[in-house]
Amino acid sequence: MNYVKILAGLVLSFVVGLACRKFGIPAASPPVLSGALLVFMMSSGYWLVDRYVARRAAENRRHCGGHALDAKAQAGGSR
Template identity: 40%
Template sequence: MGLLLGLLIGAGCRLAGIPLPAPQALIGALLVLAMTLGYSLTGLLNRCRPATQADNCGGPSGQRQTGGTR
């Protein structure tokens, strides 16, 4: 869905003749790399600690989990 939205925005900008709302190629690539590394590193650091509020999470079904962390 995100890819489709990106393609639609790009096509709309091209048809309207306005500059594409995106950073320069190198800056954009570094931004994506930094976001990916930050997301991955945060995930690795959070694996060592169990979720303390898992019992309060309703999840997709809306039912509260019982019995501690997953």
């Protein structure tokens, strides 16, 4: 786990919150604790599912058509 990114994210969030409070800009976050907990739980769930899915083998990769940019790169059409 990259603790530098986590620390940078926390510092940045506090700086943005402080600036919004100081200059009277409406913050882009819920003003009540239940809303903040909802955002936290959604973020935690997204992170946990991402970790779970990344550990599993890609069983259906052969069925995936891929991205159009991948097809250009394989055909030699990328610049």
